[in-house]
Amino acid sequence: MGGDRPILEVRGLHKSFGALEVLKGIDLAVRKGELVFVIGPSGSGKSTLLRCCNRLEEPSSGSIRVEGVDVMAPGTDINAVRRRIGMVFQSFNLYPHLDALGNVTLALRKVVGQPRAEAERAGQQALARVGLAEKAKSFPNELSGGQQQRVAIARALALEPAILLFDEPTSALDPELVGSVLAVMRELRESGMTMVVVSHEMRFARSAADRVIFMDHGLIVEQGTPEKLFNAPEHPRIRDFIASIEH
Amino acid sequence: MQLERLADTFFNLQVMQQYLPKIVEGFFVTVQIALAVVLAGIAAGLALALVRAFRIRALNFFIILGVDVLRALPPLVLIIGFYFALPTIGIRMSAWVATWLALSLVLAAFAEEIFWAGILAVPKGQWEAARSTGLSFVQTLTDVVLPQAVRLTIPPLTNRTIAITKGTALGAVVAVGEILYQAQTAYSFSYNPSPLVLGAAAYLILFIPVVYFGRWVETRFAWKR
Amino acid sequence: MDQLIQSFFNLEILSQASPILLSGFWMTVKLTLVVVPLGLAGGLVVALASTSRSRLVRWLTVIYVDFFRAFPPLVLLMFIAFGLPFLGFDPGAFVAVALSFLLNTSSYYGEIFRAGIESITRGQHEAARSTGLSGPQTMAYVVLPQAVKNVVPDLVSNTLEVIKLTSLASVVALPELLFAARQAQSLTYNATPIIAAGIIYLVCLWPLVRLLSRFEHRQIALH
Numbered sequence: 103m104g105g106d107r108p109i110l111e112v113r114g115l116h117k118s119f120g121a122l123e124v125l126k127g128i129d130l131a132v133r134k135g136e137l138v139f140v141i142g143p144s145g146s147g148k149s150t151l152l153r154c155c156n157r158l159e160e161p162s163s164g165s166i167r168v169e170g171v172d173v174m175a176p177g178t179d180i181n182a183v184r185r186r187i188g189m190v191f192q193s194f195n196l197y198p199h200l201d202a203l204g205n206v207t208l209a210l211r212k213v214v215g216q217p218r219a220e221a222e223r224a225g226q227q228a229l230a231r232v233g234l235a236e237k238a239k240s241f242p243n244e245l246s247g248g249q250q251q252r253v254a255i256a257r258a259l260a261l262e263p264a265i266l267l268f269d270e271p272t273s274a275l276d277p278e279l280v281g282s283v284l285a286v287m288r289e290l291r292e293s294g295m296t297m298v299v300v301s302h303e304m305r306f307a308r309s310a311a312d313r314v315i316f317m318d319h320g321l322i323v324e325q326g327t328p329e330k331l332f333n334a335p336e337h338p339r340i341r342d343f344i345a346s347i348e349h
Numbered sequence: 350m351q352l353e354r355l356a357d358t359f360f361n362l363q364v365m366q367q368y369l370p371k372i373v374e375g376f377f378v379t380v381q382i383a384l385a386v387v388l389a390g391i392a393a394g395l396a397l398a399l400v401r402a403f404r405i406r407a408l409n410f411f412i413i414l415g416v417d418v419l420r421a422l423p424p425l426v427l428i429i430g431f432y433f434a435l436p437t438i439g440i441r442m443s444a445w446v447a448t449w450l451a452l453s454l455v456l457a458a459f460a461e462e463i464f465w466a467g468i469l470a471v472p473k474g475q476w477e478a479a480r481s482t483g484l485s486f487v488q489t490l491t492d493v494v495l496p497q498a499v500r501l502t503i504p505p506l507t508n509r510t511i512a513i514t515k516g517t518a519l520g521a522v523v524a525v526g527e528i529l530y531q532a533q534t535a536y537s538f539s540y541n542p543s544p545l546v547l548g549a550a551a552y553l554i555l556f557i558p559v560v561y562f563g564r565w566v567e568t569r570f571a572w573k574r
Numbered sequence: 575m576d577q578l579i580q581s582f583f584n585l586e587i588l589s590q591a592s593p594i595l596l597s598g599f600w601m602t603v604k605l606t607l608v609v610v611p612l613g614l615a616g617g618l619v620v621a622l623a624s625t626s627r628s629r630l631v632r633w634l635t636v637i638y639v640d641f642f643r644a645f646p647p648l649v650l651l652m653f654i655a656f657g658l659p660f661l662g663f664d665p666g667a668f669v670a671v672a673l674s675f676l677l678n679t680s681s682y683y684g685e686i687f688r689a690g691i692e693s694i695t696r697g698q699h700e701a702a703r704s705t706g707l708s709g710p711q712t713m714a715y716v717v718l719p720q721a722v723k724n725v726v727p728d729l730v731s732n733t734l735e736v737i738k739l740t741s742l743a744s745v746v747a748l749p750e751l752l753f754a755a756r757q758a759q760s761l762t763y764n765a766t767p768i769i770a771a772g773i774i775y776l777v778c779l780w781p782l783v784r785l786l787s788r789f790e791h792r793q794i795a796l797h
């Protein structure tokens with residue numbers, strides 16, 4: 103039985119950058135354990151949607167609730183909320199001055215307040231989960247792109263969030279490194295993590311996603327199971343889009 | 350009550366009026382020296398960097414040595430040295446020349462380093478491409494390499510130039526009639542610090558636009574690290 | 575040639591003057607050890623102020639920095655040394671020097687730190703904030719460590735300038751190296767002390783210059 107309350111609830115989300123309206127009213131509910139895949143042409147607002155969820159971008163209007171907590175409310179402790187939302191960035195954004203373990207444990211030590219030994223144990227576990235236990239002492243510039251991204255995933259995982267947001271996690275990787283990151287994401291899904299992924303990796307979506315959402319010009323055009331969206335979408339635009347990506 | 354005394358002491362209009370002409374005189378002297386320093390220093394620095402581009406070992410050794418010395422010595426020491434030490438071996442110069450020479454040499458040294466680093470930063474491929482189309486060494490230097498190098502050098506060069514031209518105030522130590530000297534003299538005649546305030550204002554009028562110009566140049570030619 | 579040695583490298587005069595020169599040297603060292611840390615700390619405060627969310631604070635910071643970068647340090651020193659007594663307190667030469675240097679160097683160091691902070695990409699801020707680190711925590715544990723490391727060459731360069739700046743203190747009769755040299759010169763009617771002071775500065779500062787030269791080349795090349 104899935105969770106009663108959606109982990110993430112977005113209602114009527116609008117976001118404008120100056121005169122440009124990027125999100126024109128998004129409604130989305132993500133249940134516990136779901137892997138939601140968001141696809142669409144560039145400029146459709148996919149990244150912005152993700153970044154509004156943890157308030158890296160300030161929504162212009164609408165509501166966002168994570169585990170029932172209103173992210174936008176003035177009284178909300180945004181730092182506490184962000185511990186419940188993990189984010190993985192296209193450009194990894196690892197801290198170059200800290201080694202892998204340091205990257206993973208920083209928030210544990212400073213935000214959660216764990217003592218160093220405890221944090222490092224949790225950090226090692228997270229690194230092991232992404233298959234990089236032996237790289238704990240390596241610095242980001244000593245790691246390949248795929249390894250760096252996996253450390254970034256471990257960094258988000260270490261806080262044991264309720265939901266993980268992936269913003270084009272493999273777009274900046276050389277093709278042969280993509281597989282290692284997708285494998286980690288697959289394993290996370292299998293273990294029941296709730297995930298929202300913005301990506302062009304259609305094959306991964308076909309095999310791992312519970313739901314696929316197609317966005318265009320700031321709106322959700324259609325959503326459904328991968329079978330439906332990829333094989334029999336209602337909007338022909340979607341078929342064309344997928345065809346163009348998969349070539 | 351206190352405020353009145355403050356105004357009387359530091360903003361005494363009578364005293365200011367009395368010595369304003371002197372301060373204005375000093376203003377022009379400051380500008381004079383500053384311009385002379387900038388022209389001489391940058392020209393000399395560029396010339397030295399170009400000479401260095403010919404890679405003549407013996408010359409380079411002296412250039413590097415001279416530049417290092419000029420970057421390590423405080424400008425005031427140089428001024429004092431030129432004005433007070435040199436006469437003892439027969440080389441005399443006016444205080445104005447001593448100040449100008451010292452500051453120009455220092456600017457030349459820094460400018461040379463900056464220009465040289467800029468020249469070095471232009472990729473070797475540029476030289477190779479230009480030479481392979483038949484351009485001579487000098488042509489390559491002037492038409493291909495220097496234009497690119499100069500762009501890189503403008504931000505650090507502007508900063509350094511501004512810093513050094515503020516050194517014109519050091520001329521006051523050897524009685525060059527620039528702003529500080531005039532203000533100081535006025536202060537000791539009148540026992541009132543208002544001329545110092547006037548002098549400060551004169552410097553601000555002169556240098557605040559210069560600093561803003563420098564900022565503008567920096568952003569215009571900025572490169573990301 | 576002989577005259578050169580007599581006037582500039584006179585060993586007898588040198589041995590006469592060496593006590594004064596030595597004490598001047600120590601005063602310069604003392605001054606440096608006070609002024610540089612003060613300036614660095616002040617600069618850090620200024621740089622952090624420039625990142626404040628309050629527009630007023632940012633604006634005031636810009637004014638502070640532009641003002642003290644435009645103001646020639648010698649003029650500032652004279653102002654404080656001769657002007658302050660009129661306000662009722664006479665801080666003495668050392669404090670006047672320290673105060674004017676603090677004001678001047680904190681703006682230069684401040685600009686260096688600020689440029690360093692600004693060079694840290696937004697991605698770093700976002701990654702840190704997305705894990706729940708607060709703004710101040712992000713600054714302290716993620717941004718500043720990287721920013722400072724990035725600007726070490728500029729910090730060293732400015733520190734070199736500050737050390738050279740100490741020679742200005744001679745103008746307000748603080749008995750540092752240059753003042754000592756000038757005193758010795760007027761007492762002995764011989765320029766050797768000045769040359770000696772010059773050589774002392776050279777010996778102490780030349781290694782720093784060499785180090786900086788290496789940095790500079792790397793920096794411009796990495797554009």
